[in-house]
Amino acid sequence: MTDPDVQQSLQRIRPTLLRFAMLQLRNEAAAEDVVQETLLAALEGKSAFSGRSQFKTWAVSILRNKIVDYLRRTSREGILPLLDEQGDEDFDALFDGSGHWQEVPGDWGDPAVVLEQRGLYDVLELCMKALPENLARVFTMREILGFETDEICKELKMSSSNCWVVLYRARMRLRECLQLRWFDAR
Amino acid sequence: MKSCWEIHRLVSEGQDRKFGFGERLAVRMHLLMCSACRRFERQMKLMRQALRRFPGE
Numbered sequence: 001m002t003d004p005d006v007q008q009s010l011q012r013i014r015p016t017l018l019r020f021a022m023l024q025l026r027n028e029a030a031a032e033d034v035v036q037e038t039l040l041a042a043l044e045g046k047s048a049f050s051g052r053s054q055f056k057t058w059a060v061s062i063l064r065n066k067i068v069d070y071l072r073r074t075s076r077e078g079i080l081p082l083l084d085e086q087g088d089e090d091f092d093a094l095f096d097g098s099g100h101w102q103e104v105p106g107d108w109g110d111p112a113v114v115l116e117q118r119g120l121y122d123v124l125e126l127c128m129k130a131l132p133e134n135l136a137r138v139f140t141m142r143e144i145l146g147f148e149t150d151e152i153c154k155e156l157k158m159s160s161s162n163c164w165v166v167l168y169r170a171r172m173r174l175r176e177c178l179q180l181r182w183f184d185a186r
Numbered sequence: 187m188k189s190c191w192e193i194h195r196l197v198s199e200g201q202d203r204k205f206g207f208g209e210r211l212a213v214r215m216h217l218l219m220c221s222a223c224r225r226f227e228r229q230m231k232l233m234r235q236a237l238r239r240f241p242g243e
Contacts (some may be wrong), residue, residue: 099189105225118223143237149202
């Protein structure tokens with residue numbers, strides 16, 4: 001790609017990058033910063049992009065690293081809000097007294113088909129935004145940025161069991177939201 | 187035998203840590219026999235795959 005091509009492509013995907021960063025950082029200034037850093041790094045490293053992968057995929061992978069760096073920095077500064085001690089009563093209500101499902105979980109269909117449906121990712125974004133910040137931070141580190149659980153616990157100074165509980169709660173909320181907004185709505 | 191409540195917690199935890207032999211066996215046994223928990227497990231897997239692909243395309 002020539003320089004103008006790269007610049008144009010970057011401008012085109014900038015909104016996507018910004019949305020991606022906002023979702024995980026929930027802070028507009030921070031999101032702008034990491035996206036800016038990503039655009040610079042992409043321009044500098046454009047020779048590394050040989051057209052093997054999609055341009056957007058490549059830029060998102062740079063952005064991921066920038067977000068990881070940012071999270072490492074800020075978690076050390078202890079900006080993360082403490083986890084609330086709110087229980088799991090909401091989810092326990094999904095089961096009866098003997099621990100059976102009150103309602104059988106929905107059939108979400110063939111993953112190969114579902115994952116190709118375009119609108120899914122918009123609903124996913126909406127549902128991720130609806131997560132409380134303390135859950136979302138841990139959950140996106142695990143599922144979008146692909147941190148190992150030990151690593152998250154260490155970075156955020158949480159116990160392992162606390163980490164698992166937070167990830168569990170995030171999954172249960174996301175599941176509920178996807179069921180309602182995507183699977184029931186179709 | 188573990189209840190669906192216990193199993194669904196373990197299915198989530200299984201995405202975050204390695205099970206010991208006993209736990210792995212208990213979960214597999216339960217899933218073999220329980221279609222409701224199998225659906226839950228498929229939902230968890232699908233969510234993980236979707237998030238890995240995010241932002242899509």
